Amino acid sequence: MRLIDGRPVADGVYVDGHGPFRFLLDTGANTNLIARGLARRIGMKVTFKTGFASVSSENIAIGSAGNEISVDTVRAAGQEFLLTDIEAFQGGSSDIQGLLGQAFLSQFDYLLDLKRKQLTFGAQNRNGIRSRFKMISGRPTVSTSLGEMVLDSGAPALVISGSKPGTTFGRTAEMRTTAGSEQVVLRPERLLIQGRAIWQGDAVAIRGQLDPGVDGLLPVRFFRSVYVCNSAGYVVFE
Numbered sequence: 001m002r003l004i005d006g007r008p009v010a011d012g013v014y015v016d017g018h019g020p021f022r023f024l025l026d027t028g029a030n031t032n033l034i035a036r037g038l039a040r041r042i043g044m045k046v047t048f049k050t051g052f053a054s055v056s057s058e059n060i061a062i063g064s065a066g067n068e069i070s071v072d073t074v075r076a077a078g079q080e081f082l083l084t085d086i087e088a089f090q091g092g093s094s095d096i097q098g099l100l101g102q103a104f105l106s107q108f109d110y111l112l113d114l115k116r117k118q119l120t121f122g123a124q125n126r127n128g129i130r131s132r133f134k135m136i137s138g139r140p141t142v143s144t145s146l147g148e149m150v151l152d153s154g155a156p157a158l159v160i161s162g163s164k165p166g167t168t169f170g171r172t173a174e175m176r177t178t179a180g181s182e183q184v185v186l187r188p189e190r191l192l193i194q195g196r197a198i199w200q201g202d203a204v205a206i207r208g209q210l211d212p213g214v215d216g217l218l219p220v221r222f223f224r225s226v227y228v229c230n231s232a233g234y235v236v237f238e
Helices: 036-041
Strands: 002-004 007-015 018-025 032-035 048-053 058-071 074-084 096-100 110-113 118-121 129-136 139-144 147-152 159-161 172-177 180-193 196-206 216-219 225-229 234-237
Touching: 007 096, 032 036, 036 074, 129 147, 139 180, 139 216, 147 159
Parallel strands: 018 096, 032 074, 147 216, 159 196
Antiparallel strands: 002 007, 007 018, 007 058, 032 096, 048 058, 058 074, 110 118, 110 225, 129 139, 129 234, 139 147, 159 216, 172 180, 180 196, 225 234
């Protein structure tokens, strides 16, 4: 695994036996994405159309079902991909060909070791801040001092809903998302998990509403490692 702009990227991804390709690992995405050009080259068939939502917008995308993904020693069949333009989430790395979201990741227990730049599949006994998570709109969400936050390895910053009563908006900035660039507001915040101080700084306060029951996006870049135990429904932060 490597890190590009703080986001974890796997180099050895195979799709339907083709590869290896470089894919972004996005714990905050409920589906998989693949570049349209690559999908055509490897013969993926378009089988459905669906809505594709980002933090602030929704678009129609075409997709392909019934595909197989393999990374290292793990394999998952029956996988769906949205076929899309990927420039918005490449982050300056033009060789990123797609994104692996919860459609794939939720099938396994895994460790994102950002310090050692390793992705490891399988059950582990980890020390750190342990927190239960629940799936909301297909994404793992943990309780924090700022509310229910989606664990999001693709988020460029901590994102919170700006629509709460008493919200005071601050200076603006530009943030890139999978749907393009958008104007956002920065607001100083302090984040705690299980009573432990995790981070303090400028959070991105969006004016629109996130998914029902979701108060924000929690980047994994705040941690040395994150172990996600899907089989038992908890996450360990180090």
